Amino acid sequence: MLHLRVICPPARTAAVRDLLLDQPGATHVTVLPGVAVRPPGDVVEADVAREATDDVLAALTALGVDHDGGITLEAIDTTLSDAADAAEEEAPGDGGDAVIWDEVVARTGEESRLSISYQVFLTIACLLAAIGAITDSPVTVVGAMVLGPEFGPLAAVAVGLVLRRGDLVRRGGLALGIGFPAAMLVTAGAALLFDAMGLLSTSTLDALDQVDFIYDVGPFSLIVALLAGAAGMLALSSAKSASLVGVFISVTTVPAAAFASVALVEGRYVEAGRSALQLLVNLAGIVIAAAVVLMLARRSRHRWDRGRRLSAG
Missing domain, CATH: 3.30.70.120 (Alpha-Beta Plaits)
Structure with a gap:
């Protein structure tokens, strides 16, 4: 209660x-x-x-x-x-x-702000993901995925689209449109530093057997993003918000952004492009699925209200 x-x-x-x-x-x-x-x-x-x-x-x-x-x-x-x-x-x-719609709007609005803490968390997550990719460590990559705060803005965009709240769409879009490029720029700078220190070279990226899912774009990339977006919105709009951690681990957004920066610095343009595509596929899939879940919940609510009014009349 x-x-x-x-x-x-x-x-x-x-x-x-x-x-x-x-x-x-x-x-x-x-x-x-x-x-x-x-x-x-x-x-x-x-x-x-x-x-x-x-x-x-x-x-x-x-x-x-x-x-x-x-x-x-x-x-x-x-x-x-x-x-x-x-x-x-x-x-x-x-x-x-x-679904308590006012609660959903309040939560997504608060979690989608382009704040200093949001940017710091996203940047640290990208740095961790870059290190995990360089060292071929899936554990480090998963840790970066949990740390990433990007689901808040994605949920805000989905809620804004369904409820026709332009303020939420703009706020979430701003957090994503500025947050990711800024984090990727810092990650690219860190990659240059690692390169100068001899910790990174293009040969390092030749054998990444454990983390090749970061840039390996395929049908399941979109399927996983859709499932994660649906699960994330269900968790956010219901009383099961603890399930959000599982959603964070499922999506390849932060790792893709980080690896795109590293691959670009090392001149591996194919991997950088594939990682950027992976990022876009995941972002789009999450928003689409989250919006569909909200629309179904809203339609179900309207149908239930209509049935209640008819029975009362």
Whole structure:
């Protein structure tokens, strides 16, 4: 379940309270008159089943509470309550599969920012992937794949396309369009340094039996990217975000960007081109699959809402 806290003007408190009392998936409803200071107003709290949360948020925003008050959601790890168990039973659907659209937008928006930490993580991941490729170490390459933060911007682009949110598409595109070239430029500089120190030469790249998947583009490159994008969006939009780590390990984005830089420095233009193609295939596949998953979830939701209205009428 999720804990909901609403700050609202006193004139809307009754409407918010009644809304929560009429929602079978909400329980533990509490009204605290006049306790909010900034913004001023009353506080209404409740515990809401995840599968009912999207309806509750839509109704609250329709009341305008998000403009002259505030709405806060936080996860509840443990609830010992017969009332909470009953609310989860009465709420339609399964909590693990429920999509809270406002939560998805908030998470993707926050994780797609072109921040200093994002750029540092992406650059370090590319450097690790380059070292893993040079040393033919798949373990190091996998570590770089886990470290890479690129799924946030990719998810933001997919969410923006489905919800027609141009701000999310621009933000995610900016993080990818600036982040990857900057990280690749630093990686190329590191490759030049390794070359000058005698740690890297073109012959080093002749036998990369363990990491040749980085630049080996084929049908499975797109298939893996599509599966990873679908799994990643399912994990991001449901209550199973721990599965995202598996998605990071599946996709060859950071390693491809890193190897393209190294191969270009060493004059191996074929491998550099294939690595760049691998990067583009993975980026496109992830966005396409993630967008399709969101569209299917949205269509399923609309179909369920239509059926509920027909049965109610």
